[in-house]
Amino acid sequence: MTEPLLSVRDLKKHYPIRKGVFNRQVGAARAVDGISFDIAPGETLGLVGESGCGKSTAASSVIRLEEPTAGEVVFNGNGREGAARTPDGTHPNDVTRFDDDELKAFRRGAQMIFQDPSSSFDPRMSVGNAVGELLKVHGMSDRHRRRAIVEDLLERVGLSANDFDRYPHEFSGGQKQRIALARALVLNPDLIIADEPVSALDVSIQAEILSLIDDLQEEFGLSLLFISHDMSVIRQICDRVAVMYLGEIVEIGPVEGIFSDPQHPYTEALLSSIPTPDPRASVGGIELKGTVPSPTNPPSGCRFHTRCHKVIQPEGVDVDQDDWRGLLNFRDSVVAGEIDVEQVRENVAAGETAPAESEVRAELRREFDIGETVDDPDLERTLSEAIGLLLQDDDERAGEILSNAITTPCAQTEPARTVHGPDHESACLRHEGRASAEPNPADD
Amino acid sequence: MSSDQPLLEVEDLTTTFSTDDGTLTAVDGVDFSVDTGETVCIVGESGSGKTVATESITKIIKTPPGHVEGSVRYEGRDLLSLPEPKLREIRGNEIAHIFQNPQEAMNHCYTVGWQIAEALQIHQDVSDEAARAKAVDLLDRVGIANASSRFDDYPHEFSGGQKQRVMIAMALVGDPDLLIADEPTTALDVTVQAQILKLLDELQDEFDMGILFVTHDLGVVAQIADRIVVMYAGKVMERGGVLDIFDNPAHPYTQQLLECLPEFGGTGGGIPGTLPDPHDPPDGCRFAPRCEYAEEACRTGGQPEEIEVAPGQRVSCVHYGPGGSPSVVRSEEFGPANGDETGPTGGESGVGPADD
Numbered sequence: 001m002t003e004p005l006l007s008v009r010d011l012k013k014h015y016p017i018r019k020g021v022f023n024r025q026v027g028a029a030r031a032v033d034g035i036s037f038d039i040a041p042g043e044t045l046g047l048v049g050e051s052g053c054g055k056s057t058a059a060s061s062v063i064r065l066e067e068p069t070a071g072e073v074v075f076n077g078n079g080r081e082g083a084a085r086t087p088d089g090t091h092p093n094d095v096t097r098f099d100d101d102e103l104k105a106f107r108r109g110a111q112m113i114f115q116d117p118s119s120s121f122d123p124r125m126s127v128g129n130a131v132g133e134l135l136k137v138h139g140m141s142d143r144h145r146r147r148a149i150v151e152d153l154l155e156r157v158g159l160s161a162n163d164f165d166r167y168p169h170e171f172s173g174g175q176k177q178r179i180a181l182a183r184a185l186v187l188n189p190d191l192i193i194a195d196e197p198v199s200a201l202d203v204s205i206q207a208e209i210l211s212l213i214d215d216l217q218e219e220f221g222l223s224l225l226f227i228s229h230d231m232s233v234i235r236q237i238c239d240r241v242a243v244m245y246l247g248e249i250v251e252i253g254p255v256e257g258i259f260s261d262p263q264h265p266y267t268e269a270l271l272s273s274i275p276t277p278d279p280r281a282s283v284g285g286i287e288l289k290g291t292v293p294s295p296t297n298p299p300s301g302c303r304f305h306t307r308c309h310k311v312i313q314p315e316g317v318d319v320d321q322d323d324w325r326g327l328l329n330f331r332d333s334v335v336a337g338e339i340d341v342e343q344v345r346e347n348v349a350a351g352e353t354a355p356a357e358s359e360v361r362a363e364l365r366r367e368f369d370i371g372e373t374v375d376d377p378d379l380e381r382t383l384s385e386a387i388g389l390l391l392q393d394d395d396e397r398a399g400e401i402l403s404n405a406i407t408t409p410c411a412q413t414e415p416a417r418t419v420h421g422p423d424h425e426s427a428c429l430r431h432e433g434r435a436s437a438e439p440n441p442a443d444d
Numbered sequence: 445m446s447s448d449q450p451l452l453e454v455e456d457l458t459t460t461f462s463t464d465d466g467t468l469t470a471v472d473g474v475d476f477s478v479d480t481g482e483t484v485c486i487v488g489e490s491g492s493g494k495t496v497a498t499e500s501i502t503k504i505i506k507t508p509p510g511h512v513e514g515s516v517r518y519e520g521r522d523l524l525s526l527p528e529p530k531l532r533e534i535r536g537n538e539i540a541h542i543f544q545n546p547q548e549a550m551n552h553c554y555t556v557g558w559q560i561a562e563a564l565q566i567h568q569d570v571s572d573e574a575a576r577a578k579a580v581d582l583l584d585r586v587g588i589a590n591a592s593s594r595f596d597d598y599p600h601e602f603s604g605g606q607k608q609r610v611m612i613a614m615a616l617v618g619d620p621d622l623l624i625a626d627e628p629t630t631a632l633d634v635t636v637q638a639q640i641l642k643l644l645d646e647l648q649d650e651f652d653m654g655i656l657f658v659t660h661d662l663g664v665v666a667q668i669a670d671r672i673v674v675m676y677a678g679k680v681m682e683r684g685g686v687l688d689i690f691d692n693p694a695h696p697y698t699q700q701l702l703e704c705l706p707e708f709g710g711t712g713g714g715i716p717g718t719l720p721d722p723h724d725p726p727d728g729c730r731f732a733p734r735c736e737y738a739e740e741a742c743r744t745g746g747q748p749e750e751i752e753v754a755p756g757q758r759v760s761c762v763h764y765g766p767g768g769s770p771s772v773v774r775s776e777e778f779g780p781a782n783g784d785e786t787g788p789t790g791g792e793s794g795v796g797p798a799d800d
Contacts, residue, residue, distance in 0.1 A: 050633045051604070172718065202490045203660050204715045207704045229633055232663075236706050273638035275663030277705050279686045287642065288635045338590045347584070 003076050004038035005223045006062070006110075006191055011035050011071035013054075013061045017296060029295045031057040033247035034071070039191070041077075044217065044224040046238035046255070048231060048270070052292045054247040055227045059193050062225065063110055064103065068096050077190030077223075078109030108138055111184040115196035117176035121168040128154070128164030131183045138187060153182040156219075158212060174205035181212065185220060193225045198233060210237050231274050235259055240423070243267045246303040247295055253424030263426035265310040289329075302429060305410035306332065312409050312429055319375040326370035327379065331406045333368075334386065335399040341390055361387050379405060449520065450477040451654045452501070452539075452622055457514035459493075459500045468722045470496040472678035472747075473514070478622060478654040485657045485665045485686075487701070488675035491719045494658045497675070498624050501656075502535040518622070537567040537618030544627035546607035550599045556610045557583070557595030564617040582613040587643060605636035612643065619651060626658045641668055662705060666690060671756075674698050677720050677730040679747045684757030694759035696773055697731045729762060737763060737773050 014028035031054045039045045047055050061068040073095040076083070083092045090097060098106055114120045121130055131153065132146040140146055151161035157178040168176060177197060184192050194213070198206040214237060217224060228234050234241055235255060242252040243266065251264040262268045269286040286309050293299055299306045306328075313324055333339050341360070348355040348363045364387055365372070374380045382405040389398035410429055418431040459471040471493045478484045486494045499505045500512045502523065516523040518539065523531060535541075543549045551559060560582060561575040570578070576595065583591035586609040599607060608628060615623060625644070629637040645668065648655055659665060665672060669686045674697065682695040693699045700715045702708045717734035720726050726733055732742040741762045742748075750758040751765055763773045 050635055203662070204489050204701070204704050231634065232706060270635065273634045275634075275637070275641070275661065275667045277662045277666045277690070277702070277707050279666040279669070279690050281666070287638060289639075333589075340590060340592060343580075343584070343592055 002040065003081065005041045005043075005075070005077050006039040006225070007072075007074040007076070008038070008062060009036050009072040009074070011058065011061055011073060012069045013057050013066060014069045027296050030247050030298060031295055032061060032068075033295075033298070035242075035244070035247070035249045037242050037249065037252060039223045039225060041190070041223055042217070042221055043240065044226055044238045046234040046241040047225060047227045047244060048229065048234050048241060049244035050270075050292050051229060052295070053244045054295070055229075055244055056195050058244070059112070059195050059225065059227055062095070063112055063193055064095055064098070064106075065112070072096060075106060075110065075191070078105065080109075104138075108187045109189050110191040110193065111187065111189045113177075113180050113184050113192060113194040113197045116200050117173060117180050118168070120180060121176065123168055126165050126167055127171070127179045128166075130168075131179065131186050134183065134186050150182070150186065153186055154179070157182045157185075157216070172205075173201055174209060177201060177205075177209050178212065181209075181216065185216065188220070189222070191223045191225070193227070195227045196229070197226075199228065199230065206233065213237065231259075231270060243270065246292055246298050248303060248427070250304065250428070251424075251426035253421070253426075257421055257424040261420075261424075263420050263424070263431065264304075264428045265308050265430075266304045267426070269307075269309065299411065301409075301411040301413055302415050302427070305408060308410065310430065314407055314409060317376055317379065319379060320371060322369055323371050323374050326365075326368040327374070327383065327406050328408065330364075330368045330370065330383075330386075331399075331402040334390065334395060334402055337395055337399075339364075339390060339395070341393065357391060360391065364390075382406075449517075451480045451519065452478040452656070453515075453517040454497075454501065455515045455517075457497060457500055457512070457516065459496050459505065459513075460511045462509045462511070463723075466723050469678055469725065470722060471500060472725070474675070474678070474680050476673045476680070476683065478656050480621065480654050481648065481652050482670040483648065483655040483657055483668050484671045484673060485659060485669035486673045486675055487658075487660060487662065487665055489660060489701075489715075489719060491677075491722075492675045493678040494660075494675050495626055498541075498626055498656060498658055501624065502539050502541070503531060504535065504541065533567070536563060536615075538620055539622045539624065540615035540618065540620040541624045541626065542608070542611045542615050542628045544630050546604065546611045546631075547599070549611055550607065552599055555596050555598055556602065557597075560610070560614050560617065563614050567618050578617070579613070582616055583610070585616070586610070586613045586647075587639075588613070603636075604632055605639060608632060608636075608640055609643065612640075612647070616647065616651070620653060622654045622656065623648075624656045624658075627660070628657075629664065630659065630661065637664070644668070662702065674701070677725060678722065679730050680750070680760060681731060682757070682759045682761075683750075684754065688754055688757040692754065692757070692774075694753045694757065694764065694770070694774070695731075695761050696735045696737050699773075729760070741768070 011032055012034055013032040014030050016025045017027045017029060018024060019026045035058060037045060047058060049055050060066045062073050072091065074091045074093045075095050076093055080093045085091050095106055121127065128147065128150050132150045135146045135149065147164065151164055154163055155161055159175065159178055171179065198209050201209060210233065216222065226238055238255050240252065240254050241258045242249045243264065245266050251258065251267045258267060259271065262271055269288045272286045273288065288307055293306060305311055309325060311325060311328060313319065344363055345355055345360055348359050374383060382401055386398040386402045413429060415427045415429045415432065417425045417427050419425050454477065455475050457471055457474045458469065461468045461470060474497055476484065486497065488494050496505060501516050503512060512524055557576065557579050560579040564570060564575045564578055580591045580595055583594060588594055588606060588609055602610060629640050632640060641664065644655065657668060666686065671685055672683065672689045673680055674682045674695065676697050681697045689698060693702055704715065715734060720730060720733060728743040728745055729748055732738040735742065748760050748762050748765055750760045752758050753764055761773065762768050764770050
């Protein structure tokens with residue numbers, strides 16, 4: 001394998017949470033928690049996930065807009081090709097160790113495009129100067145030459161040279177994003193990091209910008225790290241995709257592999273929630289309940305297990321998968337003290353008479369999508385015992401017996417990456433036992 | 445609704461704004477209707493007048509500078525001629541709105557429960573306790589877990605999807621017959637979007653509401669719409685049942701809109717050109733300047749009359765009118781690409797993303 005342009009290893013970015021008079025650190029939001037990926041020259045890697053999963057933080061840490069907490073980002077572009085690791089294990093091209101001069105040079109090789117083109121331009125600076133400013137910063141003092149370069153670029157991104165002296169407010173959103181592209185290209189970088197570059201745009205404009213990015217990528221031989229929450233956009237433009245969940249990459253692989261044969265349940269769920277433009281397609285598929293948990297206290301084991309529809313059942317248990325999910329949700333709600341029995345009673349009553357206990361029991365089961373009986377006699381007994389305790393307002397004891405009886409390996413073991421095909425890896429316990437991935441496949 | 449008149453009937457709706465550069469016509473003589481229990485989607489690019497059209501129905505656009513003409517009949521009453529106090533009784537009560545950005549549609553200084561209760565007490569004479577109970581009930585209905593304890597939380601304590609649920613709860617206070625949803629899921633993640641669409645669908649069944657849904661996302665449209673109205677530059681280009689529009693889009697604009705999608709063989713590129721200047725729309729068909737099939741006849745007169753091309757499907761295009769030949773526009777078979785004959789994207793667009 002040829003040398004990757006960008007190689008990210010175990011990158012972490014934690015935001016400290018401080019409290020009290022002495023500003024002591026009491027915790028950390030683990031926005032990015034150990035991600036690794038490579039980008040080959042000329043390749044487009046997509047980074048996809050729900051909001052709050054750390055995609056944008058990952059991007060700004062890679063380009064060192066924010067200082068990463070730990071990890072290594074090796075950038076082999078911009079004339080730094082072919083460097084070897086030093087004997088002490090560090091890499092001379094490690095962006096996280098660059099000093100100021102190296103960092104400035106690195107910025108020539110890697111550029112970023114942001115989501116909102118309106119807020120990434122100075123309203124008082126003509127777009128030509130905004131684009132040309134980068135050249136000035138990097139030492140091109142000849143004004144006429146700067147102008148010539150920028151005018152040429154404006155034309156290449158589909159605007160006209162006359163637009164040089166116009167101001168950002170005179171352009172539409174799509175045009176502004178074209179200017180942002182010109183600005184990213186003006187230093188002739190090897191890598192562009194695009195953070196949701198089309199999310200703020202209309203569909204028809206989206207398509208235009210995407211095809212422009214595609215054309216320019218070919219023309220300039222760019223590598224692209226493309227961040228989006230929109231799977232259909234990712235599919236259109238990327239060669240490979242990394243799916244992120246709560247600061248971790250849960251699956252990475254070639255676009256076709258991810259879309260036709262998703263291995264991680266989260267990828268499956270993400271794909272199935274895309275509305276297909278086919279009125280006959282059955283609605284729904286896998287519904288992910290709730291939102292991404294807080295990164296300050298991520299779930300143990302596999303971070304997705306709190307929402308996963310394929311949670312593994314422990315040895316000796318074999319109940320309906322929906323019931324199992326319901327049981328887990330029920331357990332979590334009881335332990336968190338979120339179940340308000342009074343309110344359930346009220347809902348069931350819908351009037352004067354106090355509801356029968358059996359109705360309340362049935363309502364609780366319905367609320368958590370648990371069937372009338374659970375296939376496993378032991379679990380069934382525990383469940384009805386717990387509901388009984390709940391009805392007597394003994395939440396604590398109910399939580400205790402549920403936590404003891406309902407356990408899943410997913411909450412205990414952190415899944416390792418397993419290989420599914422060439423370049424296609426996922427981190428899910430269900431695949432454990434298959435060939436596990438080398439921890440750092442392309443490390444040398 | 446015993447009579448056969450639709451729940452909402454909009455005729456010749458024209459909304460103009462006085463600006464420094466002259467009069468801007470955002471919506472120009474638009475007709476559509478919504479029946480009880482059905483979902484009508486208005487689609488089009490940004491700037492095509494979708495939002496202004498829906499906001500003109502209950503006149504929540506500012507007048508002046510706005511000016512609304514035409515007729516909007518809701519259950520037989522003409523809303524546009526109603527005096528403001530009467531209109532206020534309907535707005536937010538019988539006809540409810542939800543907006544794209546729930547963040548901006550709520551007051552940050554009050555708890556969400558207070559805001560729902562306020563909406564309730566404006567329209568109904570209920571005690572504080574009863575309003576609270578109803579608000580908790582509504583929050584529970586829209587799927588806010590542990591509703592009674594979330595009642596006293598502030599908007600910033602909710603996630604984007606939860607805020608949109610709260611907005612929906614607020615819209616439901618008056619058991620509305622018509623819900624106007626303006627891009628309610630555009631600001632949300634796909635997973636959350638799926639949750640909200642499902643919720644709206646359930647609530648529609650439960651309350652037997654008509655829903656007027658504004659969006660530019662054709663995937664969402666395919667999922668929820670019964671009928672579609674395609675708008676461009678303030679005019680209706682085409683209307684029809686969801687299957688008709690997706691299987692046999694008649695208007696070149698609808699075709700190109702669909703062709704932007706990878707599932708329809710879209711290879712990117714979008715629709716060349718931009719929307720015309722709303723101060724000075726072009727003669728003839730509004731889409732003519734960007735239309736590849738435009739002829740001389742397309743560039744003269746006004747927007748062509750709507751012609752029925754299939755039962756319930758009507759299109760405003762010269763080529764379907766007298767003397768025109770539809771085959772000019774409908775030259776090829778249309779539909780989602782089926783695997784092998786996809787374009788240069790590498791053939792991966794044949795498999796529907798949600799096939800499982």
